[in-house]
Amino acid sequence: MGDTILWYTTRGAGAVSIVLLSVVVVLGLLARIRFATERWPRFLSAALHRDLALMTIVFVALHVVTAVVDPFTHLGLVAATVPFGSYYRTFWLGLGTISLELIMAIVVTSLVRQRICPRLWRGIHWLAYAAWPFGVLHGFGTGTDAFSLWLLAITIVCIGAVVGTALWRVIAAPRDPLRGERRAAAAGAS
Amino acid sequence: MTKQDVLAVDRIRCDGHGVCAELVPELIELDDWGYPIIGNAPIPDAIRAHARRAVSSCPALALRLGVPE
Amino acid sequence: MSGISLLAGPDRNGPERFSDHMARLGPLPPDAPSLIDVLDRSGLRGCGGAAFPVAAKWRAVAAQHSGERVIVVNGAEGEPLSRKDRLLMQVRPHLVLDGAMLAAETLRAERVFLYLGAEHTGAVRAMTGALQERSETDRRRTRLVTAPVGYVSGEESAAVHFINDGVALPTTTPPRPYQRGVGGRPTLIQNVETLAHVAMIARFGADWFRQLGRSGSTGTALLTVSGAVAAQTVIEVPQGVTLAEVVDAVGGTSARASAVLLGGYFGGWIAAEQAWDLHVDAASLKTGGHTLGCGVLAVLAASRCGVIESSRILTYLGDQSARQCGPCVFGLRAIADAVHSVAARRADANDIARVRRWAGVLGGRGACHHPDGAFGLLHSALRVFAAEFSAHLERGRCTLDARAAAA
Numbered sequence: 001m002g003d004t005i006l007w008y009t010t011r012g013a014g015a016v017s018i019v020l021l022s023v024v025v026v027l028g029l030l031a032r033i034r035f036a037t038e039r040w041p042r043f044l045s046a047a048l049h050r051d052l053a054l055m056t057i058v059f060v061a062l063h064v065v066t067a068v069v070d071p072f073t074h075l076g077l078v079a080a081t082v083p084f085g086s087y088y089r090t091f092w093l094g095l096g097t098i099s100l101e102l103i104m105a106i107v108v109t110s111l112v113r114q115r116i117c118p119r120l121w122r123g124i125h126w127l128a129y130a131a132w133p134f135g136v137l138h139g140f141g142t143g144t145d146a147f148s149l150w151l152l153a154i155t156i157v158c159i160g161a162v163v164g165t166a167l168w169r170v171i172a173a174p175r176d177p178l179r180g181e182r183r184a185a186a187a188g189a190s
Numbered sequence: 191m192t193k194q195d196v197l198a199v200d201r202i203r204c205d206g207h208g209v210c211a212e213l214v215p216e217l218i219e220l221d222d223w224g225y226p227i228i229g230n231a232p233i234p235d236a237i238r239a240h241a242r243r244a245v246s247s248c249p250a251l252a253l254r255l256g257v258p259e
Numbered sequence: 260m261s262g263i264s265l266l267a268g269p270d271r272n273g274p275e276r277f278s279d280h281m282a283r284l285g286p287l288p289p290d291a292p293s294l295i296d297v298l299d300r301s302g303l304r305g306c307g308g309a310a311f312p313v314a315a316k317w318r319a320v321a322a323q324h325s326g327e328r329v330i331v332v333n334g335a336e337g338e339p340l341s342r343k344d345r346l347l348m349q350v351r352p353h354l355v356l357d358g359a360m361l362a363a364e365t366l367r368a369e370r371v372f373l374y375l376g377a378e379h380t381g382a383v384r385a386m387t388g389a390l391q392e393r394s395e396t397d398r399r400r401t402r403l404v405t406a407p408v409g410y411v412s413g414e415e416s417a418a419v420h421f422i423n424d425g426v427a428l429p430t431t432t433p434p435r436p437y438q439r440g441v442g443g444r445p446t447l448i449q450n451v452e453t454l455a456h457v458a459m460i461a462r463f464g465a466d467w468f469r470q471l472g473r474s475g476s477t478g479t480a481l482l483t484v485s486g487a488v489a490a491q492t493v494i495e496v497p498q499g500v501t502l503a504e505v506v507d508a509v510g511g512t513s514a515r516a517s518a519v520l521l522g523g524y525f526g527g528w529i530a531a532e533q534a535w536d537l538h539v540d541a542a543s544l545k546t547g548g549h550t551l552g553c554g555v556l557a558v559l560a561a562s563r564c565g566v567i568e569s570s571r572i573l574t575y576l577g578d579q580s581a582r583q584c585g586p587c588v589f590g591l592r593a594i595a596d597a598v599h600s601v602a603a604r605r606a607d608a609n610d611i612a613r614v615r616r617w618a619g620v621l622g623g624r625g626a627c628h629h630p631d632g633a634f635g636l637l638h639s640a641l642r643v644f645a646a647e648f649s650a651h652l653e654r655g656r657c658t659l660d661a662r663a664a665a666a
Contacts, residue, residue, distance in 0.1 A: 031249065034207060043209045043247055118203075118251060176205045177223070177589075181582035189407055189417075189427040189581070200431045201584035201626040221620050222593075225585035 006070040013063035015151055018139050020056040021103075022158035024049055025132050029165040033173045050110070057107060060100060092141025095134040102131035132162060196258045197228050197241055203252035210253050213244040230258060264471060264479045265351060265455050266495045273350070274385040277392035280353040287357060287461055294365045295321070298457065300465035302477040307333060307413070307450035308525060308553045310541035313457070316447065319437045320366055323445035328368040331422065331441065332359045334375045334382060334451040335406060335413035338523040339575075340555040343481035344451045346493045348375075348382040351455060352389035358454025360397055361461055362447055371401040372441065374418045376408035410524070410579035414627050415448045417581075428581040429627035452481050452554075473499035476540040480554055487514045487560035496539060503535035505556060517561040518643050522552025524572050525632035527639030528565065531558075564657050565644035569636065570595070570602035576633045586624040590617050591633050598637070601648060604655045611652060 027049035036042045067073055068080050075093075079086030083101075084094035109116060109124045136159065139151075176182075197217055199210075206224035216237055218226045233241050233255075245253045268275065268283050275283075299314035320328055332355060336344040348355060359371050373390070375383050383405055390401055404422060406412050412427035419440045421427040440446025449457075456478060460468045469477040476499030485491040489510025496505055502519065506512060519534040520526065521544075529537070529549060537544060544551055559568060577595040580587045597614045600606035614637070621634045641648060650658045 041212045042207065043212050046209065046247060046249060114246070114251065178205070178582060178585060181588055185428060185580070185582035186426050189409055189412060189421070190425050201586070201624065202431050204585060206585050221586060221590065222617070223585055223589040225589075225624070227620050227624070 006066045007072060010063055010066040010070065010073075013059045013066065014139060015154065017056060017059045017063055018135060019154060019158055020052055020059060021132055021135055022162050024053045024056055025128060025162050026165045027052065028128065029162075029169045033165075033169050053107060053110075057103065060103065064100065089142050092138055096138030096142065099131045099134035099138060102127045102134070106131065195233055195238075195241075195255050196230060197233065197244070198254055198256055198258075199226055199228060200252045200254070203250045205250045205252070207249050209247050209249060210244040213247060214240045217241065218244070226253075232258075263495050263497060264459050264468075265347060265354060265452070265481065268351075274352050274389055275350060277353055277389065280351075284459075284462060287361065287458070294361060294457075294461060297460060297465045301460050301468040302465075303453070303456055303460060303468065304541050305450055306452035306456070306480065306554065308338075308522070308550075310545075310551065313449070313453060316437070316449070317362070317366060320445045320447045323438060325444060327370075327444050328366045329441040329444050329446040330359055330362045330366070330368045330371045331418050331436075331446055331448040332371065332373045332451060332454060333413060333415070333418055333448050334373065334379075334386070335408065335418065335427075336376060336379065336553075337408060337410045337413040338525065338553050338555060339410075340483060340485055340520075340523050340557055341553045342483045343493045343554055345379050345382045347451055347455055347481065349385045352385045353392075354455035354458045355386070355451045356389055356393060356397065356401075357458035357461070358449075358456070359401070360393075361457055362449065362454065363400065366447060368447070369400055370441070372422055373401060373403040374422065375403065375405050376412070377405035378408045410576065411581045411627065411629055414629075416627065418448055419446060428583060429629075431626045450553075471497055473497045474538060474540075475499060476538065476543075480539055480551070482539070482554040482556050484509050484556045484558075486520075486558035487512050487516055488558050489513050498540050499538050501535060502537050502539070502556065505539065506535075506558065512558055512560075514560040514562060516558045517563075518559045518565055520555065520557040520559065522550040523555035523557075524576055524636060525628075526550050526552040526555065527635050528559075528569070528643040529639070530643050562659065564602070564647060564659050565640060566598075566647045566651050566657070567602045569640035569644065570598045572636060573598050573633060576629070576636070580629060581627070584625045584630075586621060587630040590621045590624075591630055593617055594621070594633070594637060598640075601651050604651050604657070606652060608652065611648070 027045050031045040031049055034042060035045055064080050068075050068077060073088070075086055075088065079093060080097060083097045084090050086093045105124050106128055109121050113121050136155065139155065204225060208220055208224050210226055211218045211220045214237060217233065218228050221227055241255065245255050295314050295317050298317065303313045304310040305313055305316065334344050334348055362368065363371050373386055375386065383403070387403055390398060390403065406421045406427040409427065411417055411429055412421070414429045415436050416430045416432055417427045419436050420430050422441050436446040436448055438445060456468070471477070471479050478498050479495050480498050481493060481495050482505060483493050484505065488506060492509055494505065494509055496508065516531040518528050518531055521529055521534065527549065537547065537549065539551060541551055559565060573595040577592045580591055582588050594614055594617050597606065597610045600610050618634055618637055621630045623631060647658050650656050
């Protein structure tokens with residue numbers, strides 16, 4: 001029968017990770033859009049984004065650790081750390097490894113944000129636009145549940161939320177009110 | 191952190207997000223265009239934690255805690 | 260009253276050649292180890308606008324711990340009404356260069372930057388030519404750079420920013436240039452006129468410089484006199500003389516004067532009756548709430564409207580903002596627009612109320628002092644031209660109309 005508990009935990013934690021990751025991305029986009037209503041102050045998007053990102057790490061860690069120690073999967077540490085280093089569904093698993101490492105980079109740089117160059121922080125943070133789809137694709141490619149109805153529905157909702165919010169950001173995000181001004185002034189003063 | 195700490199904003203980094211005014215309205219209010227107006231008084235003990243939170247929450251990292259110039 | 264110290268000597272029609280400069284003034288004293296003490300005793304203050312004591316400034320740079328210092332000679336002259344720096348560079352470039360080299364030796368700086376306005380071609384040519392006449396050592400360590408002329412380009416951090424990254428816009432301080440400036444090194448930025456005074460003080464001494472002044476002030480100052488005067492010109496005067504004496508020295512006013520703009524756009528308006536007795540002296544002007552700024556003295560004829568002039572200046576200052584800080588970009592622009600409405604007699608009482616409210620939160624909220632300068636100008640305009648503002652607002656008329664009608 002194998003270690004079913006580990007296997008279920010891996011799959012469950014993976015599903016939760018995708019949901020959490022999607023919520024984190026949506027919140028990050030809301031912060032960028034400067035979304036605010038009477039009941040939803042501006043600081044809430046960024047604060048939740050940060051807290052849920054840390055929670056996501058926990059579930060991703062659970063997902064990875066249970067997958068690696070599960071003797072049934074024959075996945076070793078290499079599979080978890082080296083992209084495309086596993087023999088099992090190499091490509092799809094590799095996407096997950098990459099996604100994990102991108103998330104780690106984003107979280108670590110954010111924790112030391114006050115001490116590093118703002119442009120570096122921003123550049124790494126943009127990798128979220130790769131981390132999220134890689135995570136989703138990894139789920140589709142390796143998840144045994146991938147096409148079971150409940151997880152499919154959840155994943156579709158997550159994709160819809162992220163894509164919808166991302167479109168909103170592209171169309172309607174307030175630009176830095178001074179961006180045009182700063183460029184013009186800098187050009188004139190060079 | 192010493193008793194004389196005040197909040198100061200890097201005016202060039204500041205993009206008028208307004209998160210600071212939400213988190214510590216006792217010390218920061220926004221002008222007609224959403225940019226912070228900060229008093230020069232030292233920060234009362236009771237709200238020092240809020241001030242610190244505002245500093246770490248600024249999306250542009252424009253707010254800092256320091257000794258008055 | 261011209262040519263007392265800096266502008267003394269013959270032939271102001273072109274840059275003085277090095278050989279003539281040396282023949283006229285003699286060489287610099289062989290060593291200048293205690294130059295900072297001499298400058299301290301001389302009471303010399305900076306001539307770029309802030310009037311900061313020069314010795315204190317040099318000491319601040321000298322006290323920094325990192326090794327190499329940098330000297331920046333600030334000849335950018337962004338204030339449109341000022342022409343003294345350009346004139347000085349065009350006729351006495353070697354005084355400026357002497358001062359720069361003295362600063363470099365005293366502060367052990369290995370690099371000197373001459374920071375000039377790109378459009379000020381006469382000054383650029385004169386300084387380039389003068390630099391060619393200097394010694395190998397001077398030439399090797401000096402670099403001339405030009406930046407587009409703008410109101411904020413002469414600000415200290417803007418000069419450093421341009422030399423470091425090619426953009427002549429102010430940066431956030433701290434750290435100030437004397438702590439970390441060009442290439443991250445402690446940097447002394449000094450106005451060209453200040454350095455010229457240093458060159459004279461190094462030769463002739465602190466006491467000589469002190470006794471050039473009148474009424475207890477020390478040294479001389481270059482002023483740019485313009486507006487309703489017989490001759491718009493740059494003049495060198497002893498510190499301590501009154502503004503009336505300055506205007507007399509250029510031939511008097513050309514029309515009845517209503518007000519004087521002292522210190523340039525960064526200074527403020529003063530009603531003519533109060534202005535004439537003021538002394539050209541940083542300390543005494545400060546106690547009266549005025550400033551000599553960069554030595555601009557512009558006389559406003561009574562036939563011109565103070566509201567319209569102030570509106571023009573504020574609009575210019577708004578356009579010249581570095582546009583990096585929200586309060587300056589939006590606040591200053593809103594104030595300029597509102598005052599423009601008043602000047603065009605299209606405003607109502609709300610506009611003035613808004614102007615006062617915005618002006619109240621404009622001060623100290625920019626990375627540099629640009630909005631503060633604009634606020635100072637506005638404040639002085641509201642005070643000196645109170646009657647004209649009321650006329651424009653309440654009756655939609657300019658006081659000039661009444662005067663014309665009465666004439």
